[in-house]
Amino acid sequence: MSGIAYGAFELADVSVAYGRETAIAGVTMSIEPRSVTALIGPSGCGKSTLLRCLNRMNDELGDVTVGGSIRLDGQDVYSRDIDPVELRSRVGQVFQRPNPFPMSIYDNVAYGPRTLGVRNRAELDEVVEESLRRAALWTEVGGQLKKHAFELSGGQQQRLCIARALATKPEVMLMDEPASALDPISTQQIEDTIAVLKDDVTIVIVTHNMQQAARISDRTAFMLRESMDRPAGLVEVGDTRTMFTKPCDPRTEAYITGRFG
Amino acid sequence: MTTARNRIRRARAVESAMRLVTGTAAALVVGAALGIVGYVLWRGAPSISWEFLSQAPRKFMTEGGIWPAIAGTLWLVVGTAIFALPVGIAAGVYLSEYAPRGRRTRLIRLSIANMAGVPSIVYGLFGLALFVLLLKIGVSILAGALTLACLTLPVIITSTEEALRQVPQDLRQASLALGATRWRTIRKVVLPAAAPGIVTGAILGLSRAAGETAPVLFTAAYFMAPLPTSSFDKAMVLPYHIYIMAVQAVKPAPHVVWGSALVLVAGVSVINVAAAAWRSHMRKKVTW
Numbered sequence: 428m429s430g431i432a433y434g435a436f437e438l439a440d441v442s443v444a445y446g447r448e449t450a451i452a453g454v455t456m457s458i459e460p461r462s463v464t465a466l467i468g469p470s471g472c473g474k475s476t477l478l479r480c481l482n483r484m485n486d487e488l489g490d491v492t493v494g495g496s497i498r499l500d501g502q503d504v505y506s507r508d509i510d511p512v513e514l515r516s517r518v519g520q521v522f523q524r525p526n527p528f529p530m531s532i533y534d535n536v537a538y539g540p541r542t543l544g545v546r547n548r549a550e551l552d553e554v555v556e557e558s559l560r561r562a563a564l565w566t567e568v569g570g571q572l573k574k575h576a577f578e579l580s581g582g583q584q585q586r587l588c589i590a591r592a593l594a595t596k597p598e599v600m601l602m603d604e605p606a607s608a609l610d611p612i613s614t615q616q617i618e619d620t621i622a623v624l625k626d627d628v629t630i631v632i633v634t635h636n637m638q639q640a641a642r643i644s645d646r647t648a649f650m651l652r653e654s655m656d657r658p659a660g661l662v663e664v665g666d667t668r669t670m671f672t673k674p675c676d677p678r679t680e681a682y683i684t685g686r687f688g
Numbered sequence: 689m690t691t692a693r694n695r696i697r698r699a700r701a702v703e704s705a706m707r708l709v710t711g712t713a714a715a716l717v718v719g720a721a722l723g724i725v726g727y728v729l730w731r732g733a734p735s736i737s738w739e740f741l742s743q744a745p746r747k748f749m750t751e752g753g754i755w756p757a758i759a760g761t762l763w764l765v766v767g768t769a770i771f772a773l774p775v776g777i778a779a780g781v782y783l784s785e786y787a788p789r790g791r792r793t794r795l796i797r798l799s800i801a802n803m804a805g806v807p808s809i810v811y812g813l814f815g816l817a818l819f820v821l822l823l824k825i826g827v828s829i830l831a832g833a834l835t836l837a838c839l840t841l842p843v844i845i846t847s848t849e850e851a852l853r854q855v856p857q858d859l860r861q862a863s864l865a866l867g868a869t870r871w872r873t874i875r876k877v878v879l880p881a882a883a884p885g886i887v888t889g890a891i892l893g894l895s896r897a898a899g900e901t902a903p904v905l906f907t908a909a910y911f912m913a914p915l916p917t918s919s920f921d922k923a924m925v926l927p928y929h930i931y932i933m934a935v936q937a938v939k940p941a942p943h944v945v946w947g948s949a950l951v952l953v954a955g956v957s958v959i960n961v962a963a964a965a966w967r968s969h970m971r972k973k974v975t976w
Contacts (some may be wrong), residue, residue, distance in 0.1 A: 487864055488790065516867030526858035529881055538876070539866040588862070595867060 433460040433500050434598030434629035436481060440495035442658065443485065450476050452658040456493070456648055460598075463621060463630045465644035465667065467637060469682070472650040473659035474633040478601050480504075481631065482518040483511040499599070514544055519592030520601040524608045525584035527576035527591070532559075532568055535576050535587055539595035554594050563592035582613025589620060590620045593628075600608050600624065602632040606639070619642050637683055641671050649679045725953060732950025735943040741951070747911065749933065750941040754948050756915050760829070760923030762954075763916050764908060766899045767833025772840045772897075773890055779841075780848025780886075785874055804842035809902040811839045815896045816906035829927040830919040832908020835898040843896065847889020884970035891963040895956045901927040 436458035443450045451473035458464045466474040467484065476485070483504065484505050485491045497504045503512060516539065527535050536555045537545075545551055559565040562584040568574070576587055584607060592600060602621075606614040621630055634640050640647055647667045652659035663676045674680045736943045743753030777799075787793040815835030825831045855878050863873040879886075901909075909928035926948055933945045 482865060484861070484865060487861075512867050512869055514867075515865055520861075520865040522858060522861060522865075524858060526856070526862045528859060528862065528877055538863070538868075542866060542868045542872060591862075591866065 435460040435500055436599070436629075437498040437501075438495070439498075441477070441480065441497060442494040443473070443480060444492045444494075445488070446490045449658040451650070452494075452660055454650075454661045456661060456664045458629060458631055459646060460629050461625060461627065462645040463625050463632060463643055465640035465647045466631065466633045466650060467635075467640050467647060467682075468650035468659075468662075469652075470635075471659070472652045473615050474650055475603050477650070478520075478603055478631060480628070481599065481601055482515050482520055484515075484520065486511050486662075516595040517597050518599040518601060519595060519597035520603070521585070521588050521592055521605045523604045525581055525588055527579070527584050527587050530581075531573050532576050532577065532587060533572040536590050536594050538591060543595060558590040558594040559587075561620075561621070561624065563585045563591050563616060564590055580613070582609050582616060585609060585613065585617060587622065589617075589624075593624075597628065597633065599629040602630065604633050604635060606634065614639075637671075641667060647671070649674075649676075649682065651678060651682070702727045706817055715962075725957075727948065728949050728953050729755070731942075731946035732948075734841060735947030736950060740947055744914070745912070745944075751940050754924075754926070754929060754944070754951065756913060757924040757926045757929040757948065758951060758955075759924040760909075761898055761913055761927075763829045763919070763923060763957075764832050764836060764904065765894055766926055767829055767895055767919060768836040768840055768897045769890075771837035772844055772893070775837075775888060776841050776844030776890070779845045781874060781879075782851060783845070784849045784852035785870065785878065798843075800842050800845055803838070804846070806840060808900055809905075811835055811903040812907060813904050814838070815903060820907055826920065827907060827910070827922050828920045829908055829916055829923050832904045832925075833919070835903045838899060839895045839900065839903050840893040842892050843893035846880075847893070848886050851885025851889065852878060853883045854885060858882055874892075884967045888963045888967045893960055895959045898956055899927055899952060901931050954961050 438454055438456050438458070440452040450545070454477060466477065468474055478492055479485045480497060481499075481504070485493065493505055499514075501519070502509065528538060529681040533555055536558050537551045540551060540554050545554070556565060556569070558569065564583060567583060568579070568587075576584065579587060585608075589600075589605075606617045609617065618639065624630060625645075632640075634646065644667045645669045646665065648664035649662045649670070650659055651662050662678050663670070663674065665675070670679065671683060674683065737930065739754045742755050744756055745754065746752035783793065783796065787796070810834065815831060815838070819825045819831040820827055820833045825834075859877050859881065861875055863877045864870075868876070897903075904925055905928065908923060909925050909933055910922035911924075913922050913924050930945055930948045930952070933941060933948070
């Protein structure tokens with residue numbers, strides 16, 4: 428297992444505290460490589476917080492403490508040997524709202540590789556084309572790479588952001604409600620893209636939309652914060668089909684049948 | 689029924705009264721601005737000639753031109769920019785991008801606010817004490833530029849910080865999530881996006897410095913000096929020239945005073961309008 432990148436996460440007793448307030452606690456789960464794991468749960472249940480632990484984006488928020496252990500392919504993500512900056516080129520992220528840089532389509536996609544030190548024009552051209560193809564955007568923009576990214580539609584911008592994240596060739600892709608700001612057709616396109624990507628990238632997706640979780644994920648983790656004076660936690664995690672048909676926990680059943688949340 | 693109608697009638701009356709009051713205030717501002725510029729134009733325009741702009745003064749400065757004062761002002765503004773821009777922009781970047789929220793940062797912000805509130809004559813005295821006497825630079829363009837840089841710093845820092853704040857947090861997140869360091873994020877994404885705002889703030893700060901008299905009074909300005917050839921020279925500068933010709937001239941020469949004032953106002957206006965135009969041009973290109 429060691430030496431080869433798979434993009435498998437092992438979380439053991441993970442907790443996150445903002446200042447003195449513990450936001451989530453006791454999360455133990457595995458994220459299987461080359462599959463889609465959906466994080467679901469009502470607002471404020473710590474889905475996005477947990478997601479941001481996986482690429483250490485929580486570090487940027489300041490006073491955040493992460494407890495327990497998070498291992499990516501056996502390596503502790505929070506160990507001293509790991510540089511968060513390097514980690515993030517292996518664990519990409521796509522955000523809730525499309526956030527392309529104010530530059531050309533080409534420069535957006537080439538941003539990650541250039542950050543990693545790629546200068547060779549032919550090499551960059553190749554990465555840009557490959558990433559745009561994988562994000563299912565090449566047929567629409569392949570001929571106009573110099574166009575400003577802001578001229579694209581919202582859905583195209585989000586696929587550009589996926590292409591941009593793919594360009595560093597990450598093993599894992601984190602998606603924080605990537606389709607929540609998009610129309611149904613664009614959402615469909617993003618979901619189709621995810622279905623293809625999971626063949627070679629591990630995908631962890633936060634979603635509010637349970638139908639979406641059911642449609643696209645292989646495994647689902649249900650998180651819940653039961654009261655405001657206790658941290659949120661993981662209720663159960665398992666095969667998506669089982670979760671949506673025969674959940675083990677009555678709280679999961681209550682949530683997915685729409686009794687709360 | 690009647691009370692409801694009365695209430696509506698009263699609300700309408702207040703509405704139109706407030707529109708009148710606020711509108712009058714706005715009109716007063718426009719009137720004052722036009723009045724000042726118009727008067728300077730009216731009094732100063734007859735003095736403007738190629739000779740006035742390009743020649744040195746003659747006959748106790750009552751004749752000839754003001755070219756040395758124009759040149760001295762340009763020297764000072766460029767010098768101020770050289771000192772104030774790097775420090776001001778860097779400090780703005782620190783405050784917006786690196787500074788942790790806490791007491792130390794609050795202290796820095798408070799100091800900057802205080803710096804902005806210090807009267808310009810105090811800057812002049814400070815410049816005299818520190819640059820001219822203690823550091824033994826002497827009365828010179830260099831000492832004047834350093835003094836004006838201190839005066840301009842708060843404006844540049846504040847406008848830089850403001851411009852950086854306008855850049856959406858999403859863009860920083862996206863860059864960091866791609867494995868870029870803070871500095872790379874700032875250099876490649878944040879600063880380019882904030883550039884129009886930073887440049888506009890810098891220009892406004894510098895144009896303000898160009899018109900200041902008090903800070904250069906003891907540090908750089910000289911009544912009658914030849915064209916400067918180095919930054920260690922004393923120099924004639926426009927605002928000081930206006931002051932000296934208005935209150936201390938051997939022989940009063942109002943046409944020189946108003947002509948100089950017009951040159952100063954016109955120069956500063958052209959720069960400010962250019963800055964505003966450039967910013968609105970850039971705004972059209974970059975929107976979020």
